[in-house]
Amino acid sequence: MNAEVRLPATLPPLFPGLPRRLELDAATVGEALDQLEERWPGIRDRLCEPGPVLRRHIHVYVNGERGAVETPLPAEARVDVIAAISGG
Amino acid sequence: MKTMVLVGTRKGCFVLEREGEGGWTTRGPYCEGWPVFHAIWDAGTGTIFAAAASQWHGASVWRSSDLGETWAQSSEGLAYDGDGLKLSKISGLTAAHGRVFAGAENPGVFASEDGGETWSLVTRLEGQPGSDKWNDPANQPPGNLGVPAILPHPTQREHWWAIVQGVGIFETTDDGASWTPRNEGLRADWPLEDPRVGYCVHKLVMSPVDETRLYQQNHVGMHRSDDGGLSWTEITEGLPTEFGFPAAAHPHDRDTFYVIPVDPGHGRTMPEGHAAVWRTRDAGSTWERLDGGLPQRDAYLGVLREGMAIDARDTPGLYFGTSTGQVFASDDEGETWAEIASYLPGIRSVEVGLVG
Numbered sequence: 001m002n003a004e005v006r007l008p009a010t011l012p013p014l015f016p017g018l019p020r021r022l023e024l025d026a027a028t029v030g031e032a033l034d035q036l037e038e039r040w041p042g043i044r045d046r047l048c049e050p051g052p053v054l055r056r057h058i059h060v061y062v063n064g065e066r067g068a069v070e071t072p073l074p075a076e077a078r079v080d081v082i083a084a085i086s087g088g
Numbered sequence: 089m090k091t092m093v094l095v096g097t098r099k100g101c102f103v104l105e106r107e108g109e110g111g112w113t114t115r116g117p118y119c120e121g122w123p124v125f126h127a128i129w130d131a132g133t134g135t136i137f138a139a140a141a142s143q144w145h146g147a148s149v150w151r152s153s154d155l156g157e158t159w160a161q162s163s164e165g166l167a168y169d170g171d172g173l174k175l176s177k178i179s180g181l182t183a184a185h186g187r188v189f190a191g192a193e194n195p196g197v198f199a200s201e202d203g204g205e206t207w208s209l210v211t212r213l214e215g216q217p218g219s220d221k222w223n224d225p226a227n228q229p230p231g232n233l234g235v236p237a238i239l240p241h242p243t244q245r246e247h248w249w250a251i252v253q254g255v256g257i258f259e260t261t262d263d264g265a266s267w268t269p270r271n272e273g274l275r276a277d278w279p280l281e282d283p284r285v286g287y288c289v290h291k292l293v294m295s296p297v298d299e300t301r302l303y304q305q306n307h308v309g310m311h312r313s314d315d316g317g318l319s320w321t322e323i324t325e326g327l328p329t330e331f332g333f334p335a336a337a338h339p340h341d342r343d344t345f346y347v348i349p350v351d352p353g354h355g356r357t358m359p360e361g362h363a364a365v366w367r368t369r370d371a372g373s374t375w376e377r378l379d380g381g382l383p384q385r386d387a388y389l390g391v392l393r394e395g396m397a398i399d400a401r402d403t404p405g406l407y408f409g410t411s412t413g414q415v416f417a418s419d420d421e422g423e424t425w426a427e428i429a430s431y432l433p434g435i436r437s438v439e440v441g442l443v444g
Binding site: 008010011013014042045046047049050055057058083084 | 148
């Protein structure tokens with residue numbers, strides 16, 4: 001594996017079998033999203049708008065640095081997908 | 089027979105239900121607490137559909153084929169691909185003739201032919217008067233709903249009406265291929281560049297027993313059509329205010345119709361804190377206040393455009409939900425009311441289904 005992906009708690013209830021934390025082999029954030037989409041169809045729409053670009057309140061961090069769909073994933077990367085603070 | 093009241097709230101969908109004339113119970117919240125704009129019952133397929141828009145995860149339509157016990161959601165096809173136009177929410181749902189329509193913001197109409205698994209764009213009403221401006225945020229009202237509602241013809245599948253918020257009603261008889269504005273006779277208290285459009289239609293309903301009889305609650309006044317929407321006549325006189333959102337047409341009497349007037353301006357709550365539903369039995373010539381069992385003082389309740397529903401019983405039941413989370417029901421055509429839920433999140437929609 002080259003990336004450990006951590007997902008927000010709001011996602012697993014929408015996609016049966018989706019864990020909060022999983023390991024993927026992907027060269028970019030976008031490739032990681034592709035792999036998630038293959039296994040859990042529809043998940044990309046919950047994280048991205050057409051483009052694809054990340055939704056406004058979905059933040060992705062690669063090894064602690066803010067990333068985007070095209071951000072490369074170095075070996076052993078940690079990818080945090082965060083549902084940012086929004087509303088009350 | 090079970091009565092099932094679907095309540096769309098700012099924090100998920102709830103189901104209020106009772107067997108026969110028994111007590112009401114509440115289930116939910118469903119849809120993972122996503123803000124729900126409109127939840128409907130499709131009696132043809134026995135499916136609940138709920139249009140929701142998560143602040144994080146975007147707009148999607150949820151569906152349940154077991155009365156709300158289990159749910160799935162999909163937004164496959166709910167996008168304006170390739171033209172940079174964003175879809176922020178699905179504002180209104182309509183099930184008719186074996187498909188489900190979804191009215192969207194920015195303005196557009198989508199449809200699903202497979203029970204909500206996938207969606208496709210039907211129309212953006214391109215070229216209609218007003219369309220060159222309605223995607224400009226500067227021209228959109230606060231909380232813009234785009235196309236808040238679709239009204240289907242009861243027997244003609246390709247014949248339906250779409251409301252564009254702040255613009256007016258459009259009619260198609262060829263399933264969205266061509267359109268005609270249908271706002272003749274409506275009032276506007278503001279300048280109009282094109283008299284065919286520029287009207288603020290809040291709610292459009294059709295008499296279930298006469299397809300030529302339509303009613304609408306407008307930003308300025310109540311209006312009736314006797315010719316299937318070709319022309320409109322104002323019927324506001326006798327109501328406490330000209331402003332309101334919801335409306336309901338009696339299932340068996342073309343002349344009976346219900347509205348909930350509220351104060352215009354910023355408040356948009358029931359006048360003088362005195363809760364009431366208003367009914368006409370003569371197509372709007374006269375109005376009567378129905379407030380039996382409703383709070384008579386200090387009740388500053390608001391009801392949004394999809395916030396009232398009527399069932400199809402011989403003596404129909406009426407239901408409305410408030411933006412402060414109360415649901416009221418009447419078993420006697422609005423004469424008397426009971427509060428059947430008190431502490432739900434702010435309510436955006438109320439629909440009713442009779443099951444079994």
